[in-house]
Amino acid sequence: MNKTVNLVLFFAVATIFNIAxxxxxxxxxxxxxxxxxxxYSNETLSIPVVLLGILGSVLLTFLIYGWLMKKAVTRFNLExxxxxxxxxxx
Numbered sequence: 001m002n003k004t005v006n007l008v009l010f011f012a013v014a015t016i017f018n019i020a021x022x023x024x025x026x027x028x029x030x031x032x033x034x035x036x037x038x039x040y041s042n043e044t045l046s047i048p049v050v051l052l053g054i055l056g057s058v059l060l061t062f063l064i065y066g067w068l069m070k071k072a073v074t075r076f077n078l079e080x081x082x083x084x085x086x087x088x089x090x
Contacts, residue, residue, distance in 0.1 A: 006081050018065055025057035 001009075030053050033039060040046045072078060079086045 003081070003083060007084050010078075010082050010085075014065075018061060021064060022057055022061040025060050026054055029053040029057055 030050065033049050033053055036049075039049060
């Protein structure tokens with residue numbers, strides 16, 4: 001495969017992984033928040049908890065993705081296979 005196909009495949013897999021990770025984290029955080037007794041019967045408290053859960057899942061997705069990318073770059077030598085991502089800027 002040429003380098004452009006590698007780049008397109010990399011972005012497709014990374015996007016699907018990011019979306020799946022974020023949705024999984026949203027469900028996990030909101031599921032844990034649902035274990036708090038009486039939370040969803042109190043609308044004043046439940047809305048901020050839901051919003052913080054969604055914001056927390058976005059932040060965790062960003063951190064996990066960054067950590068995994070560092071590992072993937074070194075393990076799979078992505079600089080050689082997808083050089084478009086690693087060009088030196090002037």
